[in-house]
Amino acid sequence: MRRVNGKVTDKRGELHYVIKGYWDEKMECCEVLGGSEKDLKTGPAKVVWQAVPSRPGSEYIYGFSEFTCALNEPESGVCPTDSRLRPDQRIMENGDFDSANIEKVRLEEKQRAKRRKREAAAARAAEAAAQGKHEEAKKLEEESSYSAFWFHKQFDPCTNTMAYKYKGGYWEAKSKGSFPAVPDIF
Numbered sequence: 001m002r003r004v005n006g007k008v009t010d011k012r013g014e015l016h017y018v019i020k021g022y023w024d025e026k027m028e029c030c031e032v033l034g035g036s037e038k039d040l041k042t043g044p045a046k047v048v049w050q051a052v053p054s055r056p057g058s059e060y061i062y063g064f065s066e067f068t069c070a071l072n073e074p075e076s077g078v079c080p081t082d083s084r085l086r087p088d089q090r091i092m093e094n095g096d097f098d099s100a101n102i103e104k105v106r107l108e109e110k111q112r113a114k115r116r117k118r119e120a121a122a123a124r125a126a127e128a129a130a131q132g133k134h135e136e137a138k139k140l141e142e143e144s145s146y147s148a149f150w151f152h153k154q155f156d157p158c159t160n161t162m163a164y165k166y167k168g169g170y171w172e173a174k175s176k177g178s179f180p181a182v183p184d185i186f
Helices: 066-070 087-093 097-130 134-144 170-176
Strands: 003-009 015-022 026-035 040-042 046-050 151-156 161-166
Touching: 015 040, 087 097, 097 134
Parallel strands: none
Antiparallel strands: 003 015, 015 026, 026 040, 026 046, 151 161
8 A cells, every 4th residue: 555656648648757666665757768558668767755764763753754743833924824823732732731622622612603603694594585685695695604715616627526726815915924804713
């Protein structure tokens, strides 16, 4: 299950390179020189990626690499909804597990309360629509809907599924250091 194999083709589907390796060790790339799909003749393999050896003591930190540990480091100027700003996470990382759990429960209840508010607005919208109060129903429907802030849902023809696509705005807001329309989630 660790083995990875891939092909690099041009837009006509002509094979130019093969990629092989293990997702947790290294990946190699070989230029295709000729042959058939079952009997390819390739040039020498070139290592294009290699895992960094684990640092001493990594077995005590879930086997995380230095890079993995750095992913959660605080960074200035990020969006207020950035998961690195979760207060329960920060409290836990500081070793106060009881307080972190209390904060986690508070955050979860805040999320549930917002969901209940949306669900109640949806029920009132349906009731208003049934009574012919279309403007009120429309307003309540907008209040009850949820949409991702930086993404929109669209059909992906490659996977034949619905997927989220970045709609823009984050990097512009980050460069200005201003996220005025972002919801308060913490």
